Amino acid sequence: RKEVEQDPGPFNVPEGATVAFNCTYSNSASQSFFWYRQDCRKEPKLLMSVYSSGNEDGRFTAQLNRASQYISLLIRDSKLSDSATYLCVVNQAGTALIFGKGTTLSVSS
Amino acid sequence: DAGVTQSPTHLIKTRGQQVTLRCSPKSGHDTVSWYQQALGQGPQFIFQYYEEEERQRGNFPDRFSGHQFPNYSSELNVNALLLGDSALYLCASSFGTGGLNTGELFFGEGSRLTVL
Numbered sequence A: 001r002k003e004v005e006q007d008p009g010p011f012n013v014p015e016g017a018t019v020a021f022n023c024t025y026s027n028s029a030s031q032s033f034f035w036y037r038q039d040c041r042k043e044p045k046l047l048m049s050v051y052s053s054g055n056e057d058g059r060f061t062a063q064l065n066r067a068s069q070y071i072s073l074l075i076r077d078s079k080l081s082d083s084a085t086y087l088c089v090v091n092q093a094g095t096a097l098i099f100g101k102g103t104t105l106s107v108s109s
Numbered sequence B: 001d002a003g004v005t006q007s008p009t010h011l012i013k014t015r016g017q018q019v020t021l022r023c024s025p026k027s028g029h030d031t032v033s034w035y036q037q038a039l040g041q042g043p044q045f046i047f048q049y050y051e052e053e054e055r056q057r058g059n060f061p062d063r064f065s066g067h068q069f070p071n072y073s074s075e076l077n078v079n080a081l082l083l084g085d086s087a088l089y090l091c092a093s094s095f096g097t098g099g100l101n102t103g104e105l106f107f108g109e110g111s112r113l114t115v116l
Helices: none
Strands: A004-006 A011-014 A019-025 A032-038 A044-049 A055-057 A060-065 A070-075 A084-091 A103-108 B005-007 B010-013 B019-024 B031-037 B044-050 B053-057 B064-068 B074-078 B087-094 B111-115
Touching: A004 A084, A011 A019, A019 A084, A019 A103, A032 A060, A032 A070, A044 A055, A044 A060, A070 A084, B005 B087, B019 B087, B019 B111, B031 B074, B044 B064, B074 B087
Parallel strands: A011 A103, B010 B111
Antiparallel strands: A004 A019, A019 A070, A032 A044, A032 A084, A055 A060, A060 A070, A084 A103, B005 B019, B019 B074, B031 B044, B031 B087, B044 B053, B064 B074, B087 B111
16 A cells, blocks of 8 residues: 555646545654645645644645545635646655655646 | 756666766755656655765665765766666755655756666
8 A cells, every 4th residue: 555645636627616635644653744736847846734723825725634544635716827736745753755646637717 | 046956957878877866955955855756656755865874765776876965965876777767856955854844845856867
């Protein structure tokens, strides 16, 4: 079983749609959780951290369910510029970041 | 403020050859991590360097080795190249090993290696 699993998609949505990505992780000792964004043929960049209480950054909402070992990212009012691959990332204290395969989002007009 | 820079950006090698990839971390960062990203996959951790020593290593064979210099720049070496080594090699920098815990790794644009 992979450490971090994501639905690869692609998710094809129209502008203005709400879309949700899910991620599960296998190591219950994981302590930190993140979403990274990677544009086509570019490097990954940190989108947001994920906190136990859930957190929001503008149109983006991240949630964590430690009991189910599940992380989600919700994007509201999708923009064309949101088209990218979204990488779910976990790590234990002091260890390397473990990336999922990523979920591809394509927003169309 | 220069970000993470990597060289070369693209290179083509044949099986059995050796390759060296280079990385300069973001200004103020002292920790360098290397990742391999195959097509359609997420980045996979190779190893991390801090204070010129390999601090952590992922599940990669000994053909993959590295080095960190006193100015914090780093090299990734791959010997006896295989077709399966074709990938985007990403360098990421952070400040101190604690940088891993914040989740904010700053990545370079990568070196795209093709092995024929």
